[in-house]
Every structure is written in structure tokens, then in C-alpha cells.
Amino acid sequence: MPHLYLVDGSGYIFRAYHRLPPLTNQHGEPVGAVYGYTTMLWKLADALHKADGPTHMAVILDKSSKTFRNDLYDQYKAHRPPPPEDLVPQFPMIRDATRAFSLPCIEEEGLEADDIIACYTQAALAQGWAVTIVSSDKDLMQLMTDPSVDMLDTMNNRTLGPDHVVEKFGVTPNKLGDVLALMGDSVDNVPGVPGVGPKTAAKLINEHGDLEAVLAAAPEMKKGKLRDNLIDHADNARLSKVLVTLKCDGGLPEPLDALELQGIPEAPLRAFLEHHGFRTLLTKLGQVADTPVETPAAPVAQDDEPACDHDAYETVVTQEALDRWVQVARHQGWVAIDTETTGLDATRAELVGVSMALHPNLACYIPIGHGGTDMFAEKPEQLSREAVLATLKPLFEDESVLKIGHNLKYDMIVLARAGLTVAPYDDTIVMSFALDAGLHGHGMDELAATHLQHSCIAYKDVVGTGKKQIGFGEIDLKTATRYAAEDADVTLRLWRRFKPRLPYESATRVYEMVDRPLVRVIADMEQAGIKVDAGVLAKLSEDFSARIAALETEIHELAGTKFTIGSPKQLGDVLFVTLGIKGGRKGKSGVYSTDVNELERIAADKDSPGAAIAAKVLDWRQLSKLKSTYTDALQAQINPATGRVHTSYSLTGAQTGRLSSTDPNLQNIPIRTEVGRQIRDAFVAEPGNVILAADYSQIELRLAAHIADVPQLREAFERGDDIHSITAQELFGEVNRDTRGRAKTINFAILYGISRWGLAGRLDVSADEAQAMIDRYFDRFPGINRYIAETTQSVRTTGFTTTLFGRKTHFPRIQSKVQHERQGAERAAINAPIQGTSADIIKRAMARMGPALAEAGLTEVRMLLQVHDELVFELPEGLVEAATLVIRQVMETAAEPVVQLSVPLGVEIGTGKSWGAAH
Template identity: 80%
Template sequence: MPHLYLVDGSGYIFRAYHRLPPLTNKHGEPVGAVYGYTTMLWKLADEVHAADGPTHMAVILDKSSKTFRNDLYDKYKAQRPPAPADLIPQFPMIRDATRAFSLPCIETEGLEADDIIACYSKAALAQGWSVTIVSSDKDLMQLIEPGLDMYDTMNNRRLGPEHVAEKFFGITPAQLGDVLALMGDSVDNVPGVPGVGPKTAAKLILEHGDLESVLAAADGMKKSKLRDNLIEHAEMARLSKVLVSLKCDVALPEPLEDLELKGIPDAPLRAFLEHHGFKSLIAKLSAVAEAPVAESPVVADMDADEPCKHDDYETVVDEAALDRWITIARHQGWIAIDTETTGIDATRADLVGISLALHPNLACYVPIAHGGTDLLAENPVQIDRAIVLAKMKPLLEDPSILKIGHNLKYDMIVLARAYAATGGVTIAPFDDTILMSFDLDAGLHGHGMDELAATHLSHTCIAFKDVVGTGKSQRTFNEIDLKAATHYAAEDADVTLRLWRRFKRRLPAEGSTRVYEMVDRPLVPVIAQMEMHGIKVDAAKLSRLSTEFAGQMASLETEIHALAGAPFTIGSPKQLGDVLFEKMGIKGGRKGKSGVYSTDVTELERIAADKDSPGAVIARKVLDWRQLSKLKSTYTDALQAQINPATGRVHTSYSLTGAQTGRLSSTDPNLQNIPIRTEIGRQIRDAFVAEPGNVILAADYSQIELRLAAHMANVPALKQAFANGDDIHSLTAQELFGEVNRDTRGRAKTINFAILYGISRWGLAGRLDVSADEAQAMIDRYFDRFPGISSYIVDTTESVRATGFTTTLFGRKTHFPRIRSKIQHERQGAERAAINAPIQGTSADIIKRAMVRMGPALLEAGLPNVRMLLQVHDELVFELPEGDVEAAKPVIERVMANAATPAVTLDVPLGIEIGTGLSWGAAH
């Protein structure tokens, strides 16, 4: 179907004018805006052609400053300052630039560009076309509807109904005109109603439906300044509605068919560029003419990349060279970036240098802290750190330049710390290739740069150990000579850029843009902030717990040795296996290839479950010993060592690609493995504490996976139970066993969750301590009572066998390559994982969306001191002043409860449980 792109030319012109310094062409004419506009339009034409394949395009401009709105209201836009003197003569040249691309340049006397865009949009939609408006103007958001979206090139994002809802407090695009009429616009001099801002306007429209209903209801409102203003300024509100409404009933200046996009022609564009002497763009045009496809970071022939040429990489050691790289980045609009540091912990490592890449093999390394630790050592020539940071900051924050990184969260933290003394830095807009890879290929392979380079580029990256050495001879990166450092660092940026070129075009083609743009990419700076915040731990309490655990382990050792009849090393699988299967004669032992008996958790649980086995008691005690040993080494001992001396807090590291279903994982420490419902787990959580004057707040989704199963499997009984606030496990117990008591409810709870993980009859039998036949009977009864769950499992399994992947409600794909394996246990394992992946993945997507929205919502509510610290499973953990608790609770609950909307509307409510206390444990 035809896809029409309508470019808001005025927005492009002013962005171009302000993004570049004053420039003149060879005729002495000012052309800064012309040059910027030309590069931006060229980039758009290339990129959208690759991403969406538009068939038609036009640039829409304002013909003059006077329109029919000035006849209605002479003050309309009256206070807008005139265009800058050096921009006015560039307007005709910009029209020439548009026509040089063979793009229609449309303007109509008496109408604003927004009205023309509205006319073309409605006409195209009426013929069944798709429409994209290239703008982020709020007035144009009124036009958003099915088939029409907006593209914000400044922030590289698509704008749909969900953006309008987020920006204007829950309203729809169709209601936006009424909201704009009430709130007015000081820039355009739209009067509106005094004292009514965006939030109040949205609230009124949501309550009453439309502007006229609001005005009609004003008399009945309780006495207030708002009521008086609505009554007194009703006519101004109606006038404002006319002023902000877009006129879409005018005949089209040019037929839709004449807007067909036919590619960038050489001759007229070359003539235009040569007239103005735009040498770099002439060179680009020549490269396009010689290349088999258009030269673009997105659509270039991917097989044409030359191998990485390390000797071509530049070491930037003077300011002029750095300025050159930054200028090129500004002109082309994108740059890959990577940081080199003294360590892998972003919250502790020091910045050593920055690498940049503009095109394949066009990469550099900017060292800032190289040199030996010896005071007498001669350090290499490099630009002063403060100068590099000062020059890089505008580039990093420039909204017109896309920053491309791999695992950019790490670089954001490193750079935030580097800029901490000078006011911080915000890196935007950005793309992250590790997330692009994950959203495209989760489950197929890893997403580290080395593996991706080998998989997609057939390139073997320089190994870090080959640069810094290993063992006692290992050095930190700042001690590496600049040539070797440049080869390694610039290669990272080069490879990142090459991966981005491939992944960027795949996202829309493979349906992964939605989850990348709406869920994962916005989460990167949020996670970076959480890691930098960290959380305080009570070292003294941890020390006491370590001592207690050691004592309990010693007691268990004594008991185990007594049961075994002799001392042995409990932590040795070989010695434990010999005791259980040789000395005690337990049947069913299995040996691995090494000849050692397996004593893994499954084997020990099997032995412990056999009450008649002579090893049942010893197996249970070994399991207890192992848990204590793991908790002691992983948490109570390790957490003390992980306290950052500079902050006095522990800073866990989150991975957005660590779990293939989309869940976050964490390391150093791994917070996901703290036991949830045991007393020992609570004791460890008690060691995570708030700073004086603050409290910890824990907000947890209640049974979110069961709620999602009710929605996704369409189970009316479960949906109704959740809507009523019933106890879902009691409902299941009644359905399966005919009565509800402690035993049947416990069994029902186990079954509810186990079914969602595709558990087998044997697995359920083991969990409930019943025979396999009894377990199968329970599964059969469950499916009889809830047939939607059975259908969901069958449909999901058949779908993943056909496609190779599952999909969440937000479009996240998880691949299961072993679903067709000839090895039975591999195939069955893939099937079980596939059954749960859409549910667990959707749950992960929802909590991620809540995390992205949380900060803005808290700021909007006047709660800047509420900080989100941790995300564990279905729970968010905050630290906040005691006095903010009551105000924060409803904000946090609202954001979490509505996180799926408006992208996804669920048939069940999302329940949120919130608790507070001086520690994480106390908040539960």
C-alpha cells in the first residue's frame, strides 16, 4: 500500500539554522540553514526509504505569516519575533534544495503548513494509504489515528497515541484539540482559559468528554477560580478551539499521485550543490553514483564493508583533530562511541579514553589518561582531559546527532561520573546495538560484541587479554601504548557502527521496532541511574549473619558426619556421592563421564523425597548446608566486599540481555537469587537499609503472571476472579478439589504456577509428593475447568514449532532453535520454556515500561527525592524521605498499574502491593 511521508519543513529549517554556526557559500551568501537542511533532508530520504519504504513524500512549508486565523483573531502569533535577518534570504534557497531532491515543495496562501499536512493526511487515509508526519509539533498530534503516526527525527522515535497519552495525561489524539483550546498557547498567542494548564485541561476533558461539555458543566462546579474562569472566558475557549483546529477540507494543491518518491536524482542535486560549493555533499553524491546502492549508514550494501583496517584508525592527540571529528559528526548526524576505562565496574572505573566511528574504517581513539603510574615515567602526548570533556559534551547532548553504542549503559555511567563535577551529561538520542541484537535474536546466540562481530561481520575482534596481558603481567588500559590502544579501542567503535548498520534496517523489517522503542531502549538511562544510586547495606549486620551462617553450617556438618558415620568434605561432589551411593547404598545413582556420581539439587531432592530411603535425612541436611554456604559466600560475605568506599553503598549491575525472555538479571550481587519466602532470605534483605531520615518502599506486582495468563489464554473464570479481587488459589482449589483448606489451597497454588511453566506429570508429582497418575489427573481436571489454558499451551507450542519463536504482547520475540531437536529432552525443554515465555516476557515488558515512566511521574508529582534503586523479579524498590511516603504511594501504584496502557489493554487489573520500612526486609 502507498505510504505518504509529509515533512514539516518549518521545523526542519529552524533546527538546521540553530544546529550550525553561520556559514557562507562561495557567493558570500549566508547558507548555514541551507546546508543543515540539505543534510537533514538527505538523511531522512535515505533512512526512511530503508526503514519503511515510503512511496510518496512532500515537504510542506508556510507561504506567509498571515493566514485565515489572523482574520479571526488579530493577536494570533502577533508576538512572535521576526525571523533572523540572515535566515530570511535562505528561505528561497531551501525551496531550491527541496526541489533539487525532486521532492514536491508545497505551500498555500492563507493556510499554515499544519493545515496543508492535515488536508493531505485525510485525503491519503481516505484512499487507504499509510501516513507518517515528520514532526514533533503538538498541534499535528491531533491527526494521529490508525494508519497515521509521527516521526520525531530529533529524538529518533515514532509518536503514536501512547505518546499523546503520556504527554497530555491520558488523553487521546481526538481530544487533543479540546485540551489545547483550554490551556492556550503563549507562543502562538492562543488565549485559552486563564489558570488552566495541560494537567487541568486534560483532567477536565477526561471527566466531561469535550470542550463544550466542560463549558456546559462549569455552572455546576464547586466555587473556585477555575469555575469562574471557565464561565468568564468560555467564548475565548471556543475561539481558541477554532484557532488550534486544523483545516482539512481544502482542495489539495497538488494531486496525491504527484508526490511519488522516485529516489535522489543526480543532475539537479549536483547542480544545486556545486552552485553553493558544498564540497563534502558533492563527494557524497559522487559516492552514491558510483555505489551499487545509495550510500547510507542504513541501506548501504552490507556485504561491501571492507575488513577492519586497524592501521587506518587515527589517534587523536590535538584539539584541531578532535574538532574535525566532532564537525563531521554534526554534519552527518550520527556517530558510534565507546569508552575505555581502568576496570569493568562502571561505578568505580576511571575514564581512560574515548573512541569514535563515523563510517567503516573511519574511526579514532582519543586518549586522555594514558601513562604509567611511576611519577618518573614519561606520559604520551594527549589532549587535556578537561578540554576533551568540554568539547565532547555538546556532541553527546546534541539532539540532532544520534549516538550509537554497544551496552551503552556502561558508557553512560562512566561518562556521568566523569562529568559529575561539571554539571553532568545527558547522552541523547541514542541507539544501543546490544539491545537491537537482543530484540532481534534473543535465544539464538549471545549478544556480546565479539560474538556478534563473528556472527554478523565474520570478524574476529582483538582480544582484550592480548592487549593488556594476563596474570601477574596484566596491566590496566591506561598503561597500554597508544598504537595498541587505538587498534583495540577504535575497533570497538568501528564494529559497533557496522553492527548498527545491519540491525537498524532489520528492526522494522522483522517487527522488532515496537519492543525496542517502547520498552528496551528507553530503559537504558533509567537502569544507569539506578546502578549509580546503589543501595546502602548494613555491614555490621552482614558480618553477624556470616557468623551465624558459619555456626549453623558447622552444626549441620557435625550432624551430617554423624549420619554418614565418618567425616568427609561436604562440598566435594565425589566424596558426597561415594557416601550416599557406595557407603549408604542408596539406589538410583547416576555417574557422569568423569565417573563421579551426580549430587546436583535434583538428585538430592529425589533422595530427600523418598521417606524410606536411608539417605533422606542426610540429603535434606546437605541441601540446607548448601543453601547456607551459597548465601554466605554470595551475599553476607561478598556484600561486605562490594561496598563502594566512595559511596558507602552497593551498586549491582543489571543486564538487559541476560535472560532471553526479557527479564532483567543482575550481578555483583545477583539480587534475583535471594530466597523470596524464607526467613534466611528476609534476614539478608534486612541488611539492605535506608539512609537516616529515609525509608525503603517495596512495590510488588501481585500474581502478575497468573493475571497475564488469564488475559492471554482468555480464561473467563480467572478474569472474573481477578476483577472481583478473589483469592485465585482458593478458586482453583475449589474447582479442582471441591473444597478449600490449607492443603488444597497450597496444592492449587503449586499447580497454578507449574502449569504456566509447562510442567510434566512427573515434575508435578515430585512437587506435590503424589504419584505420576495422580498428578496427571490433577492436570486433566485443571484443563477441564480452565480450557483456555489448555488451548493457549497447544496454540503456543504449535506456533513456536512453525515460526521458531514466541512473541509477547509488546512484540518481544524469544527464539527456541531446539524446538525441532531430534533429542527428546532438548525438544521438551524448549517446549516447556516456550509455553511460559510470552507470559513471563510480557510481565518483564510491563515492569520495564513502569520503570521508564516512574521518574517523570514522580517529578510531575513534586517528588524529586524518591529514587528507584532496585528491580527484582516483579518488584521495584525505592528509597525516599519519610515525609514523602504517603504522596509517593499512589503515584507509584498508578504508574505500575497502568504500565501496559495505552499500547496494550488488559482484561484484568494489575494488582500492586506496597510496603515500607527502614530496611528492604521490613518493607515486605
């Protein structure tokens, strides 16, 4: 079957123009866009010629800016700025470049390139051909009504079909024109209906069938702004439908047969390259011409980028300039973004400005909140917040433009509160983590130093420190631009390095299927927050204070003297000097260690004179920490605007892939103690709602049974037996409370690579007894022993471990000559594939949860927290049964189809008015 490829040439031109720095040929003509376009087209044409499918190809261009649509509506594309001055003379040369490849270059007066593509698509389909449109433009997606038509998105190296339209716009391609007509297009100045976005438009079309049916039904709709706008702007909607509908009935400037793909003849291409002095490209033909050829400045390679030029950054303070940046970003297809705000808490911070970058050193800052907080303070020239957000909204929500950020969830929350959604996206902090977890940190400053050899401007150098610190909105625009635009510029440069590495280092799967989708999920969870009962916390703080005071009294009585319990020096002197406890160890400062291991050692020795003191100090420390970290701090962390606490999750906080949280750190609430339950009782549901907690049951042991291939454990999980009782029977020959408790400790400790001394401390036995238990465990479960040996040997060889989903965790200290560093790395490496796979699975469950609940009509169910192996939801009381079925199904099948486990995943679900009651 003939297969026609139609290239949307305009997109290539603008991408090429902004991809390279300004270049000139030996004739003094600007040729940066020509060089980039030639390189891109050559790559495409050569690839298609070598492929099996394509037989015909043409590049389609816009003849002029005025078309029949301007006759219908004189404001069509009226706000688009003219192309850059140095790009205009390159248009004829770009046409020459296309013809130099012996490819048809087709354009038609009065028609847009999209219309010409539509005409050729219909003509090819009529003859039974297949058609691929090389573009990601949403208007062209209307043409994918026939299964023989698809689109090739070369920027993201993916093929788009009708399913992509349904996923992104909520309708099939034959209804896309109706959706586009309702939502309008601010860039092309298609009016649409005010207040109707993609989701509302899709909902209306799906409910009523088409645009005319929607408009006809408007008078009968529920009274409100939507109804009024549909009635008042019906004519604009109909006009918009005409403007977005592609003209398919024009004649073909060149017959289909003339578009046959016949390779790249050398002679015309050589002549073109020699004329412009493209010496590097000439080498691709196998021989450089004998005559001397002046070469323009070489295009900047990814590994040879110019240094950051802070003076090159632009401060955008006019609508014309902002429109220009937005237009270039849409034509290019990607843009790096960053926000500047009034604080670190994304759920409270106000937007001060936005920065964007399109190419190294091609970056800008758009201030909207500068001039100080005093209403009488002088404000610098800047666009209004409303104007900037209205202009950026279509770009940030344009599915054909990739948005690139660093720690993008923060920006997503800030922008969402301003009414902007960011999609699609790449996040360089998550890319770095998928590639280099364990090697270094993933903050922008460290990555810039590591990968770009660049030192970023320090925030404190911009706003000051201490009492002299000012808000970002109070600094001058030149300084603000240098700092903010640098962030976007560095983000773009990091993306250009990380993106190509993903497939070559086998990190694409974990990035695309586990980590990247979670950025949006986590942003939504943080924004939702969870309600906390301040009264419960206040009562707990009061209770903890009394218990802490009582413990202090008891400790002082036991010691026979008063001292500051929180002082390691004073506590050490009491234990090792006053009481004379043996075995104390001093640090470099000469102070006795009183860390948790030391206190547990003393408390375990019932004959020690300090045993009771050590035990009570441990209790005192836990209560003091819980009071300061939770019962006191949580009251201050309640957002007054929402009445909820909004924890902040880090996707890169734990090197195995687990999520970590701060403000508050939910991971450190004791899991199985009464004190921990009391704190969780303060996390409550809104009236009429309940909290649902869904917890993976013994997921790491289940994964160990699969990964290490342990038949006894696999079969026990399949039968639903108590795994710790099975282990107790295998190790001790009987099951009772004591042997089961020991078996439980051993089961988990072994997976963390525990030493004989570590296990001895946990079980209160001698090191020899502990070693005998470990030996017996390995004898009963040889798969575990084999797994530990193979994992340790592998990580010594490669330097990293991998999860079942391909996540790498690096262990640079695995070959350390320092024994405790090397042993620590070995213990962590043993656990990393298991804990990392567990983290991957729960992340996949989180990413799938929203769509699954929505598909079941459970949009009122909100996922609020992720703690260890548990997901916490809030939902109306009447939806518990239905939600339980969906949540369990998603969690139990989260590994599939990428990984097929040989053991079932168990999920325990409970509900209650509080988080504590749900357990």
C-alpha cells in the same frame, strides 16, 4: 491548503559526505558527497511528490561562512574548522544536483540558511499555508510557534511538533530562544551564561517569563555561583539572544509561487547523472544512456561494507582534530561512541579514553588517561581530560545527534560521573535482544562474528593476562586506538544492520516502548545503589558459620565418617557406596550425581538410610552459598566512596526479557525463607528515609487468566478472591491448608509446562496421581490446556513465541531430535509469553516511574532495585503516602494503552527501615 517543505540543505550535505567513501567521477573530481546528496534528495523529493500533502518545496543553503552575526560578534563560529578539502569543490556540484531536480536552490549573502528558512516560514504562514521544515536543528525549533509549522527528522523518520520542544527543552517554542541564549552553544561559540545548562535555563525561564526578566531578577536570587554568573554575564546573555534569534524580516529571494512542486523532469536530471557517470542512479530513470559512461566506485552498501581497517583509525590528540570530529558528528546527526576505563565496575572505573565512529572505518580514539599510574611515568601526547569532556559534553547532550552504543548503560554511568549526559541514544545490545532473543548471545564479539563475519581484537591480547596484565591506560596509543576505535566502528556497523530490521521484523514496538527507555533508567538505578549495613552482614556471616559447622558435625555423625561435604565424589560415595542407596546415576566421569534433584529424591524417601543426610546437605549447601554469595561478598562490594552496593543489571540476561543482576545477584536471595529475610534486613535506608517495596501480586497468574482466557480465574481476580483457594475448590472440592498448598504449586507449575514426573516430585505423589491432577486441572480450566496446545504448535511452526507487546523469544531447539532438549524448549516456550509479558509490564512501569514521580513533585523518591516482580524505592519518611499513590498508579496501569488487560493488576506495597522490614 498549500503545504511548503523547506529542506535544510547543509545537514544533507554533511550527512552525504560522511555516509560514503571517497568517490571520483570520470573527470577526476571528488563526488562522494554529490552522489550521497543526490540519492537522499531524490528519495525525499520523490516521496513528497507522491504524497498527498506537499505542494511546494525548496532547498536552503548557506551562501558563505560570514553573516551579519559575525559583524555583531567576531567570535561567532570562530572555532569551527574549515570544511574538508575534498568537500569544498563539491559544493557547486551539489547546487547543480538540486537544480537538476528542478527544485529551487536558495541562498542569500549575509544570511544563514536558518534565517532564510525563517523568512519563508513567516511568509507562508501569512498566506495561510502549512510549513514543514526538513531538519532536526534545535535553532529551527523556534519557528514552531504556529500549529501549522512542524519539522521532519528524516534520519529518524519522525515528525516533530511543539510537544517535542517542551519534552526536550522544558519550554514552548516561543521561549526556546531565551533558553538557548542562557545555555549558549560551544560549537557555534555562542557565549551564554557559564554554568547554565538546558534544565537550569528552562527552570529560570519558566519561573520568570523571559530572558530580560531572569536578568532583572538575578540580584534578588539566593547568593551563589548561578546568581553571580547571571549578573556578571548579563551582556553576553543578551548578545546570545540576538545571535540565536532567527532573522524573519528579510525579503524572499524567490517568490512563494515559484517553489511549486511539479515532479522530477527527466531531461535535466539525466544530463546531470550522465555528466558525473552515476550509472546506478541512471537506471532509476528507466533507461541507461547509450553512450558509454564511466562509473565511479559504487557506494558501499550495508551488506557490502569494507573490512575493518585498523590502520585507518585516527588517534585524536589535538583540539583541532577533536573539534573536526565533533563538527562532523553534529552535521551528520549520529555517532557511535564507546568508553575505555580502568575497570568493569562502572561506578568505580575511571575514564581512560573515548572512541567515536561516523562511518565504517571512519573512527577515532581520544585518549585522556594514558601513561600509567606512576606520577613520574612518561605520558604520551594527549588532550587534557577537562578539554575533551568540555568539547564532548555539548555533542553528547545534543538532542539533534543520535548517540549509538553497545551496552550503553555502562558508558552512561562512567560519563555521568564525569559530568556528561548521553541523549538521545540507541543501544545495539538491546536492539539485538529485541530481534534475536534466544538465538545467540548479544556480546559485541559474538555479534560481530555472527553479523559482520569479523573477529574483534581480544582484550587480553591488548593488556595481557595474569601477573603480566597491565591497565588499558598503560598500553601505547597505536594499540589502544586499534582496539578502542574498532569497538565504536563495529557498534556503528551493527546499528546499520539492526535499525532497518526493527520495523520489518515487528520489533520496533518492544524496542522503543519497552527496552530502549530502560537503558537510562537502569543506568540511574545502578549509579544510585542501595545502602547495606556491614554490621548486620558480619553478624549473619558469623551465625551462618556456626550453623554450617553444626550441620557438618551432624552430617558426619549420620554418615559414621568424616568427609568433604562439598566434594560431589566423596558425598556420592558415602550415599551410594557406604550407605548403599539404590537408584544412583553416574555421569561420564564415573562420579555419582549429587545434584539438587538427586538429593531431593533421596530426602523425600523417609525409609532411605540417607534421607536425613540428604536433607541436611541441602541445608548446608544453601547456607554455604548464601554466606559466600551474600553475607561475605556483600561486605566487600560496598563502594567506599558511596557506602552503598551497586548491583549490575543485564537487559539481555534472560531470554524472556526479565532483568538479571550480578555483583550481587539479587534474584537468588530466597524469597519466602527466614534466611532470605535476614539478608534483606541488611539492605537499609539512609537516616530519615525508609525503604518502600512495591510487588506485583501473582502477575503471571493474572496474565495467564487474560492470555489463556480463563473465565473462572478472571472473575476471581476481579472480585479479589484468593486464587489458590479457587483452584483448590475446583480440583479437590474443598479448601484447607493442604489443598490450598497443592493448588498453589499446581497453579505455577502448570504455567512452566511441568511434566507428570516433575509435578509428582513437587507434591510427593506418584506420577499417575500427578497426571490425574493435571488432567483434572485442564478439565476445570480448558483455556489453559488450549493455550498450552496452541503455543506449542505455534512455536513448532514459527520457531518463536511473542508477548502481548510483540517481544519475540526464539527456541531453536524446539525441533531437536534429542528428547530432553525438545521437551525443555517446549516447557520454556509455554511460559515465555506469560513471563515475557510480565517482564515487559514491569519494564514499562520502571520507564514511566521517574516522570510520574517528578510530575507529582516527588523528586526525592529514588527507585533502587528491581527483583522478580518487585520494585524497591528509598524516600523520606514524610513522602510515603504521596509516593504510594503514584507508584501504585504507575504499576497498575503500566500495560496501557498498548495492551488492555481483562484482569486488574494488583500491587502490594510495604515500607520499613530495611528491605526485609518492608515485606
